[in-house]
Amino acid sequence: MKYQKEIIIxxxxxxxxxxxxxxxxxxxPTTGRSVSSxxxxxxxxxxxxxxxxxxLTTSEFAKDIPKKSPISLTFFDFVNGER
Incomplete structure:
Protein backbone atom coordinates (compact mmCIF):
# COMPACT_ATOMS: atom_id res chain seq x y z
CA MET A 1 0.00 0.00 0.00
CA LYS A 2 2.75 2.44 0.96
CA TYR A 3 4.71 1.42 -2.13
CA GLN A 4 1.70 2.12 -4.39
CA LYS A 5 1.23 5.54 -2.83
CA GLU A 6 4.88 6.44 -3.51
CA ILE A 7 4.58 5.33 -7.14
CA ILE A 8 1.43 7.43 -7.63
CA ILE A 9 3.06 10.51 -6.08
CA PRO A 29 8.45 34.23 -26.96
CA THR A 30 10.44 33.21 -29.98
CA THR A 31 13.08 35.51 -31.29
CA GLY A 32 12.94 36.15 -34.97
CA ARG A 33 15.68 37.37 -37.17
CA SER A 34 17.12 40.54 -35.70
CA VAL A 35 18.13 43.39 -37.92
CA SER A 36 20.77 45.78 -36.74
CA SER A 37 20.92 49.33 -37.99
CA LEU A 56 7.04 67.51 -23.32
CA THR A 57 6.02 69.86 -20.53
CA THR A 58 2.44 69.99 -21.82
CA SER A 59 2.20 66.26 -22.57
CA GLU A 60 0.02 63.99 -20.40
CA PHE A 61 2.60 61.26 -20.95
CA ALA A 62 5.38 63.39 -19.50
CA LYS A 63 3.25 64.31 -16.48
CA ASP A 64 2.88 60.61 -15.60
CA ILE A 65 6.64 60.03 -15.40
CA PRO A 66 8.05 60.11 -11.84
CA LYS A 67 10.19 63.19 -11.18
CA LYS A 68 13.26 61.25 -10.03
CA SER A 69 13.23 58.69 -12.86
CA PRO A 70 15.17 59.80 -15.93
CA ILE A 71 14.12 58.49 -19.32
CA SER A 72 15.84 58.22 -22.66
CA LEU A 73 14.04 59.58 -25.71
CA THR A 74 14.71 58.65 -29.31
CA PHE A 75 13.32 60.84 -32.05
CA PHE A 76 12.93 59.74 -35.63
CA ASP A 77 12.87 61.79 -38.79
CA PHE A 78 10.72 59.87 -41.24
CA VAL A 79 12.07 60.53 -44.71
CA ASN A 80 10.90 58.51 -47.71
CA GLY A 81 9.00 56.12 -45.44
CA GLU A 82 12.12 55.21 -43.46
CA ARG A 83 13.14 56.17 -40.00
Missing part, protein backbone atom coordinates in the same frame (compact mmCIF):
# COMPACT_ATOMS: atom_id res chain seq x y z
CA UNK A 10 6.25 10.03 -8.11
CA UNK A 11 4.24 9.51 -11.32
CA UNK A 12 2.18 12.63 -10.64
CA UNK A 13 5.34 14.68 -10.14
CA UNK A 14 6.82 13.38 -13.42
CA UNK A 15 3.62 14.09 -15.39
CA UNK A 16 3.33 17.57 -13.85
CA UNK A 17 6.97 18.30 -14.71
CA UNK A 18 6.46 17.24 -18.32
CA UNK A 19 3.29 19.34 -18.63
CA UNK A 20 4.94 22.41 -17.10
CA UNK A 21 7.94 22.05 -19.39
CA UNK A 22 5.65 21.80 -22.41
CA UNK A 23 3.58 24.81 -21.33
CA UNK A 24 6.58 27.05 -20.59
CA UNK A 25 8.40 26.11 -23.81
CA UNK A 26 5.36 27.04 -25.89
CA UNK A 27 4.67 30.22 -23.90
CA UNK A 28 8.21 31.56 -24.28
CA UNK A 38 23.32 52.18 -37.58
CA UNK A 39 22.28 54.92 -35.20
CA UNK A 40 23.00 58.45 -36.32
CA UNK A 41 22.95 61.01 -33.52
CA UNK A 42 22.07 64.55 -34.52
CA UNK A 43 22.04 67.19 -31.82
CA UNK A 44 19.10 69.57 -31.65
CA UNK A 45 19.61 73.24 -32.23
CA UNK A 46 18.28 75.64 -29.54
CA UNK A 47 15.03 76.26 -31.43
CA UNK A 48 14.32 72.54 -31.80
CA UNK A 49 15.27 71.94 -28.17
CA UNK A 50 12.81 74.62 -26.98
CA UNK A 51 10.06 73.13 -29.13
CA UNK A 52 10.67 69.64 -27.70
CA UNK A 53 10.71 70.98 -24.15
CA UNK A 54 7.45 72.84 -24.75
CA UNK A 55 5.73 69.74 -26.12
Missing amino acids: FGTIIVASILLTFIFNNAA QVKVILLNPEQRNKVMQV
